[in-house]
Amino acid sequence: MEKMLMKSRKSIILFLILTFILSSICYFIYINFGKSASSITALLMWCPGLSAIIVRNIFYKKYKVFGFGKCNGKFIVMSILIPMLYLGVSYGLYWAINPAAFTGQVYSNSIGLMIYAFFSSILTAMGEEIGWRGFLLPKMSERFHYKYAVIICGLIWAAWHYPLMFAGLYQAGTPVYYQIPMFTVEVVLMTAILGYLRMNSGNIWPAILLHASHNYFDQMICGPLTKADKSVYYVGETGFLTVIFVLVITVFLYRKNRKKSPNL
Template sequence: MSQGKVSLTKEVSLYLLLTFSFSSIFYYWISVSDNGWLTFGLMWCPGVASIITYLLINKTIKGFYFGFGKISYLFISFFIPIVSLIIVYGAIWVTELGSFKGFESNFMTKLSFIPMMLLILEGSFYSGRSALGEEIGWRGYLTPRLLENYTPNQVSLFVGIIWSVWHFPLILTGNYGTGSPIFFQLFCFTLMLTGNTYIYTWFRIKSGSLWTGCFIHTSHNLFIFHVFNDLTKSNEITPYFIDETGAIFAIYGLILILAFQRFGWDWPSGLKRHITHMSPSRVNRH
């Protein structure tokens, strides 16, 4: 097969078929076992499927954008999830949907600066080796391939929904999420992940590299599961608002979707122009 003889629809369909077929094996074993290597294998299914798809069609793996691109975006991308988590969990703590337990309650934040930084580096390595498998598929292959024919908004919405659905079996089997009702978790998770996909796409476009997606993914998984959840003391309603399947992150995701749809992709200058246009001083001059 060659890329010129295969439509984008057929190519993406093949990729998704391979991704979900490989993943189904791990969905089952994860549901009956708590072996951490099974999660690692699952997270590499999108990447392996993308490489096979690309080899079948192009006879090469060139085009996955393994270069680092603009280095500054790599550093920024790692800190973006931390800012997002501070906003989301800060809202939970302030509104007392869950309370802040203090930095001493987490094994990482209770350390002094240098040991904490070393632990973050170690955690990033273990989180990153799993995240890379997904990002080779979602941002190395699928996103840039779709961007050849569709707008960033369309691509982000499509990839975000597909990426969310890919997680659904884990939520349905109780291996992901909190103690809130399943359909509530599915709805909130989809909004959260789809909204965050817009950020992944923005960095993918600006940096020209799949590594920004890997850094965002690594940082998010490391800090939400191993830091911010530990820092939060739950009450009877907290499961409805905390974590990736909670309402606060869903609201945050919806805001991201609406913001990108409204202000476009020329951030932050596009937003700055909009604010300047709406400022009272500018209005008074007309």
């Protein structure tokens, strides 16, 4: 048991070191070259996944670590519906309060491009989820009580975004003193939802699809449908309305299934 915990500790430390070293290269390129290098974000999102694959080949070569395989369809449906729910309700409420903010225009009128964008979202989300929920959260759960593992992993995931946020290249539009705390709260809550799907399904696909669906609906549909200088205070990844509804879903999921799942 002690050897297993030591291996787990070493693998977590190496994963984090590799993730932030690889990510730092992407940060440097994006921050120094700006939007002309925005395509580097796809590689950035794969830094956790690549790090996890390296660590797995060092410490767990004979084991299936990441949770790929057949998955109960219930969790697949939940992974797509949950982002539609909290984004749809929060943006819908904002549009109702501020009708002038509704543009009526999505990211593209091309069905082909929208389909391509969704599958692209799956591919990039996969890079993050292999690392954060495929490897890090299960390994953290071996060392800490699950709820603490969720909080720690959520804070690490949030901090991973900070360099681009401080540089004004991600979720811009609000002061840092508002942006960072609000974003961090939402990311920790999202980690709880993603973790719920990952640990209760025993599979990584629901986490990948929820992450991809969140990015897609927020960035390709709800975001473009909204045009207002102050909208980022209310909706999206720094919006308090979205945070409230993510919190409601998080509490609902955990209270409803607390007695059924030993992981909660």
